[in-house]
Amino acid sequence: MVSGNLGETILVIDDTPTNLEVLYSALSSAGYEILVEMDGESGLEQAQNSRPDLILLDVMMPGIDGFETCHRLKANPATSHIPVIFMTALSETESKIRGLNAGAVDYITKPFQHEEVLARVKIHLQIRSMTITLEEQNDLLKNFSAHLETKIAERTTELQQAHAQLIQQERLSSLGQLVAGVAHEINNPVNFIYGNCTPAKQYTQDLLDLVKLYQEEYPQSNSRLQKKVDDIDLEFLAKDFPKVISSMQIGADRIREIVASLRNFSRLDxxxxxxxxxxxxxxxxxxxxxxxxxxxxxxxxxxxxxxxxxxxxxxxxxxxxxxxxxxxxxxxxxxxxxxxxxxxxxxxxxxxxxxxxxxxxxxxxxxxxxxxxxxxxxxxxxxxxxxxxxxxxxxxxxxxxxxxxxxxxxxxxxxxxxxxxxxxxxxxxxx
Ligand SMILES: Nc1ncnc2c1ncn2[C@@H]1O[C@H](COP(=O)(O)OP(=O)(O)OP(=O)(O)O)[C@@H](O)[C@H]1O
Ligand SMILES: [Mg+2]
Known part of the structure; x- marks a missing residue:
């Protein structure tokens, strides 16, 4: 004996009372809930309201026929997913094909064979229930993978931010190290220059004084000496040289200040x-x-x-x-x-x-x-x-x-x- 799942509802649409009786007794004794309608229009309305799990649909009916009813069922999103089984006479090959083309999943032939009707109904209800489970699992999977994608995106952003922050900190600290390093390296040579400026100034003055003394003690110079004195413009040189040394001293002093500022800025020490x-x-x-x-x-x-x-x-x-x-x-x-x-x-x-x-x-x-x-x-x-x-x-x-x-x-x-x-x-x- 084939038995139905508790609570599964089948809508039978047929205008022949004998057919309805046969189907009703076969299906309800197998444990299905049965809804009955006798024409296409009412069948559509019932399907829309009760959302049955399966529809058994007669081809020839007054008003809209089975094919049209099936088309409309499939066109309506509320009923399109309900499997439809056509009921046709054994000889109507063309109807079977038309029915399948209209969106039916199967057909049963009149006169009905109890066991065949129940077996087909059962298999299509099983397929439908598996399809629903599959769709639910698919939805779950979709949600899960969307969730996973969001998590991955969040994590990636966090990592990118941490990375960029590290780079910026690294940049600042390496700028500090570079500045401190350069300042340290310049510090010694600039101190030589600065430190030597004072004696250099003194030595220059001494040499110039000496030249002056020579000129005073030996006023009659010879032509070679006089030529050199003219060439180097001794008078200008004697005036300018101390200024050159002074400006070198000022420059070196400025570099010392800059170096001190750089060290102060980096404050690495x-x-x-x-x-x-x-x-x-x-x-x-x-x-x-x-x-x-x-x-x-x-x-x-x-x-x-x-x-x-x-x-x-x-x-x-x-x-x-x-x-x-x-x-x-x-x-x-x-x-x-x-x-x-x-x-x-x-x-x-x-x-x-x-x-x-x-x-x-x-x-x-x-x-x-x-x-x-x-x-x-x-x-x-x-x-x-x-x-x-x-x-x-x-x-x-x-x-x-x-x-x-x-x-x-x-x-x-x-x-x-x-x-x-x-x-x-x-x-x-x-x-
Ligand atoms: N004085 C200012 N006048 C106008 N806009 C300013 C001024 N100071 C900051 N901003 C605005 O604030 C934003 C953020 O400044 P912030 O210093 O954090 O980053 P940034 O200067 O864009 O980049 P970075 O400093 O990392 O090189 C700037 O892009 C700019 O639009
Ligand atoms: Mg900035």
Missing amino acids: EADFKEVDLHEGIDNTLMILHHRFKATVEQAEIQIIKVYGKIPKVSCFPGQLNQVFMNIIGNAIDALQEHDSARSPEELKNNPSKIWIETYSVDSERVAIQISDNGAGISEAVRHKLFDPFFTTKPVGKGTGLGLSISYQIVVKKHKGKIECDSTPVRALGL
Whole structure:
């Protein structure tokens, strides 16, 4: 005996009461729920409302015939997935083919053979139930793989961010090491030059004095001597040589200052927390950035206006704070250059680009450093994302978008300070 699954519903659409009776008794005794309709229209309505698991459909009916009913069932998304089995007379080969073409899964022939009807019904219900399970599993699989893809994408972004952050830190620390290394190497030779300038000046003076003395003691010189004196323009040389030595001394002194600034900037030797004069750190940063704000053929000068207040020494990691100054002043220069590139020479002359650096004591505990520029300013949308890692408006390869996020880490996390951006137009500061 073939038996149906509990609760499986079969809709039978047939206009012949005898057929209906036979099918009803066979199917219900096998445990199926049976719904019956006697024409195509009502069959469609019933299928739409009850969503049966299988439809047995007669071909010849009053009103719309079985083929049309089947077409409409398949055209409606609510019923298209319900398997349809046609019921035809044994001899109607053409009907069987038409029925299968209209979307039926099978056909049974009249007069009905009980066992055949039940076997076909059962097999198609099984196929349908397997199809549903398969579809559910497919959906689960799809969800799972979408979830997996999202996870992989998230993980990849995290890794990329960590990688870029490492590169930026590495870049900053290797810049520091390079600066410290160069400064260290230049330090000794420049000290030779500087140190030797004073005796060189003395020796030159001595030699010139000696020549003068010779001239006084032996005023009647011969023609060879006189020719040499003329050739080298002794009088000019005697006046100019001490000046040459002096300017060499000034140059060497300047290099010593630069070297001291570079060492101060990198502060590699001073990784510790210590008390420093912040003005020194700012000045050193400005010196390093000097080439970026002086006038060149391509760019107008950017004026630096320092308004240093009286501030106490501050306990900090000086090398790190220098990086913060470097990032903020560097950003100001970038913004001004970008702004200037769209301004006429006349505008540049009347309203030159400026960076203001103001320092003051807030109270006995805190000092403030304000760095402003008269560039285009920062829009509200940009201001909200300013300290986000990787937020940049600069072209690929120009900015990593890490400058301010690292500055935020240094000021807020490392020094328990505050870093804020105020994008109202720059104040003239009375200057
Ligand atoms: N002074 C400023 N004027 C106008 N926009 C600014 C200024 N300072 C920062 N910004 C904006 O903030 C963004 C983020 O700055 P941040 O220093 O974090 O990254 P970046 O300068 O783009 O790249 P990086 O510093 O890593 O080279 C900049 O791309 C720019 O749009
Ligand atoms: Mg930057």
